[in-house]
Amino acid sequence: MAHFTLTPPYYLALLLLVLTGCDSNEALYLSKQSIIYCSEGAPESFNPQTVTSGTTIDATANQLYNRLIEFDPADNSIIPGIAKSWHVTRDRKMVTFYLHKDIQFHQTSYFTPTRLLNADDIVFSFNRMLDESHQYHAVSGAKYPFFQNAQFAELIESIEKINDHTVRFRLSHSDSSFLANMGSNSAVILSKEYADQLVARDAMADIDMLPIGTGPFKFKQYSSGAFIRYEPHTDYWRGKPQLKQLVFDISPRDTSRLIKLLAGECDIIAYPIAHEKIKQHPNLILESVTSFNVGYFGFNTSKPPFNDPLVRKALSYAINKQAILETVYTGQAEIANGLIPNSSWAYDSSITSQEYSIAKAQKLLTEAGYSEGFTMDLWAMPVQRAYNPNAITMAKLIQADLQKVGIKVEIVSDYEWSTFLRKVSEGEHQSVLLGWSADHPDPDNFFSTLLSCGAIATGSNRTFWCNAKFDQLIQSALQTDNINIRKAYYLKALKLINDEVPLIPIAHSKRYQARAKNINGKLLRSIGGIDFNGVTKN
């Protein structure tokens, strides 16, 4: 036979040649020096000042930025960050920070710093949020939910630069959560030099989308909704990171994250499912950390029928929390008795969860004039968060629970996460399943952010519940340093929540993540997401 034809064995040989390749030097492989983290959602911005969503905080806060003071990952005590030390006056109305002198900003394709970090950057970063006449204030919508909820604009009278490496904050009144707030994820330090250059280039909006910070990683590329690419910041003041690349692979579906982990396409995945399977796998590790968080069922108190406290109270009797805990959290959480977790110092055992009683619920509904029941919508968040690993299942359980008292529930869940959050903060919902992960260990972070009147405007109070007495209580709690007095105020606030039921706290969960065995280093934090500094691969 004279003719040569390509028959299947030849293609196979050709294919194998391509796949096995010729360079086998393992150390040269890019994958050996890079980490792919499969995250559960896309960030809304690259500046944690402008958001409170956990997904965004995870992707940006610890990776790109530093704060004046930070929390010790081991015991959540306050430790130095950009400020190497600080001094608080006796009346606690003046706090002076002394800065490190060797902190370098990121050098990227869009910015080259000419100076080290100094006091101007601190003043700029805070004034941008607090001073409404600041030229950067309105960039990205003038929303700084964390500090607006904490009412920093009223608290801080002035921020002064004493010299290049000393900054003084003058407070209008003493506030016991001030230092804790300064260590929160939203208190990041931006570069003033970069901001000035953007003004000159007339590209001010870039400050939040093309970030410059001082953190261990610097921004390289973001493909909307698909991935984020970070490079190491070689001049990082705490020492150069070991990795060559850090990639966030945005994979909203929990099954696809699990498959990617098993197939070796991700090194670490957020919020894994199938915990047992991961534990049994020889090359994988399942980790968890008890988080400061709460998953809740919130009512839009500005819309009927939930403007009536009786109806809200009735529903709190009708929900079987134990069943939810077992089904949705697979037992990996504790029932929420109140808004704050048991590990917080403000927790009080006299606050108990509402018992499950159909009869009581029915009675209250009749009292409120809804003996026939009604139809309501329930917005279930479309992503998994630690505080609510499966909102849709939870919604279905609640649907079944409420059917027993004659309430018909329509579940709304087909919006994409950022659209969902926007619509909920605009109040399109009647009720919603959401939650909150604390930014810092101070209990005020739960109360002010979720239920204060001020938080309605910033969009983080999704219940639209504004109660003057409640606001008074949480304000008073901030004016003293005495933990016992603060605790007494918070106890009253918790009781008020139990009576008025703007939301039903459901559970405080653990946050899980799974990773390949060759990844070393502590990544999870009980407060404020994840931190890749010090994480290595071998």
Added chain:
Amino acid sequence: MLIFTLRRLSLFFFTMLLLTILSFSLSFLFPGEQLINLTGQLYASPEYLEALAHEYHQQEGILSQYFSYLTHLFHGDMGYSMTSQLPITSEIFNRLPATIELTCVALLVAMFFGIPVGFVAAIYHRKVPDNFILAIAMIGYSIPVFWLGMLAILVFSIQLGWLPSAGQISLLFEIKHVTGLQLVDILLSDSEYKWQAFQDASRHLILPVIVVALAPATIFMRLARSAMLEVLDTHYIKAAKAKGLTFSQIIYRHGMRNAVIKVIRDVGLQFANLVTIAMVTEVIFSWPGIGRWLIESIYQRDYTAIQGGLIVLSTFIFIVHIIIDFVYAALNPLAREPHHGT
């Protein structure tokens, strides 16, 4: 040839006419305002909407509205995606190459495996290999593609851990978007990890390509088999046999060439089928192509994207169809000049 070309062009014209009418009427049939469905301007100010209404001749008759829609289409303006608020045209042209890459590689694989195997079956007509190949073809054709895709992931990605399950390439590699065809872009790039990237991209291609190629490959097997049987039954083969040519000479010189021509004509028909399979496969393997994008648009009720995707995808299939018709005509004089040889 001229008549052949004109015939194809008129077919193209009328198909496009029907398609655009369908897509245009969709904007009325979808819930919501027709103008917004057409342009995707969800967040536009009332003034801007008024200007748009004017631009799309909303105050005039339906025919005039349709023609203004056509004019926009011809200028490549298909409105904005309701979910991402990016122009549909750029959304599509960012994703179409990935689909083209997947379908073309799958088509080649299906042809290069399916056709020879079909010939083998024909040569061993009614013997064990023939029956075996027919059985395999039947099974391959009957397997639902989504099930096969998941099975492939379960076995090769999860159990064995050999091949990746999602995407076109590992995110570690930065490849500049030039043509959109990943393998071509890698070869064009100047990354120091070019070779690793190429390997990685090929590894990512294997599973989806096999899944997409299986059904068409089995069809090619059966087509090639019957085409070869037909050819072997012709007088010229009998004449060749009578002249004393060996069996392999008959197959290689006369049989294969004439049988392949018959199969080529059906490749065009299979292409539409292939794209449908590719759409499902893209979803399973998170392939960043137009099929996955279109299916996601349906989930998110992105009406502008559905209309634009419909038009571009069907035009694409249609153009490929016509190209294959021309290739067939070029190879086979009987097709372009029917009076020859009759």
